[in-house]
Amino acid sequence: MTKTIEPVEAGTRESLMDAAEALFSERGIQAASLRAITERAGANLAAVHYHFGSKQGLVRAVFARRLTPVNEERLRRLGRAEESGGNLEEVLRAFLVPALDMARDASHGAFGRLMGRAFMEPDDEIREILIEQFSEVLHRFTAALTRLLPELPEEEVLWRFHFVAGSLGHTVACGQLIERFSDGRCAMGTAEEAAARLVTFLAAGLCAPAPGGAGRPPGSAGH
Amino acid sequence: MTKTIEPVEAGTRESLMDAAEALFSERGIQAASLRAITERAGANLAAVHYHFGSKQGLVRAVFARRLTPVNEERLRRLGRAEESGGNLEEVLRAFLVPALDMARDASHGAFGRLMGRAFMEPDDEIREILIEQFSEVLHRFTAALTRLLPELPEEEVLWRFHFVAGSLGHTVACGQLIERFSDGRCAMGTAEEAAARLVTFLAAGLCAPAPGGAGRPPGSAGH
């Protein structure tokens, strides 16, 4: 008769990743114990080792689950922007919006903070995960920026993309910090609002003439 | 007859802070055990509790030792810049250079990474230390920027200062990351080189017209 369709059963595996993501972002990866994670997930302590082999395996799974779709979306948007002769703002938006979207999303908000912090993590394994996940995105976007900013030395483009990533990471990871420092006058708002602020700021920075070199009129790169 | 001058005896207290700073930046604060710290310092495990009361006390001392002079130097430079009618670049440099100097310094390099990561630390106590250490600097610099960028809403100035801090933090904390991602084409260079890149990029971003509002010619703010 009716096939046995599980009624959106979360599954221990997913529950463990959800709980780990939340606790990693709240306490830091190292400080989040498997006991706390399995307790929040309503699972048994041993389940982590059954499903992921070790805590490291769980960490890797938590990062991959979110980073893979975000970076795929970035590349998709970049491709679309390039097809339609996109300008600097569009390329920036292709990089920023998928990350800001995820950081805003209620269920993914935790991972937003986690991702922002991940770049600073001392753990070698995590660094390798990030390099693996980001290498194509980095390559494709720096290539696009180099094409849009032909007057800049490539080294300068790489540095500026580094600054772009820093501003994004700080925004995604420290949303509460600016609220605290500004006495509540500043709040994250929607992903689009945050993206608009970032794009304006970062596009102007990217268009600036090279520090030591000959001047170059800003805004000549397609907007 | 020569007076007994101790030959630059480091002292257990200083050695402990040096070792803690190095290990905090290598492994993260939580992951650096007191046993590893005291071993590297050539001191006894119990010495931490004698000199600092607890691991938290040691953490607080490590941050205060570096942050207090850096932030004092920032305020000193800002004061000098304002006396001489300093422009946006000078104010930015007053904020950036003391931190970049410390991050470059061989013996303080470890703390550079540590400070960059500190903003992302989940630990509430560390957040309180930072807020305490940075509140005056933040207040004075945002006031200076608001004066230099009168066309921008104050909220926008705060956001952009947030982006400035993000770029600086990412640069200070992830110097090796850009070397790795750029296949060695980019390196930190001197503090002045890094400051020149950052100032060019950030000044242009700060001068951009407000995202939603009416345009405003960049560069009208004193340079």
Add this chain to the structure above:
DNA sequence: GTCTATATAGCGATAGAC
């Protein structure tokens, strides 16, 4: 696939001799 029970190890902190 999930459980209990446990092995093994490391942690921060403290007491008390010197």
Add this chain to the structure above:
DNA sequence: GTCTATCGCTATATAGAC
């Protein structure tokens, strides 16, 4: 001010019943 020894706790990981 520095040491040894140890307490009390938590961590990750695993073995084996169900």
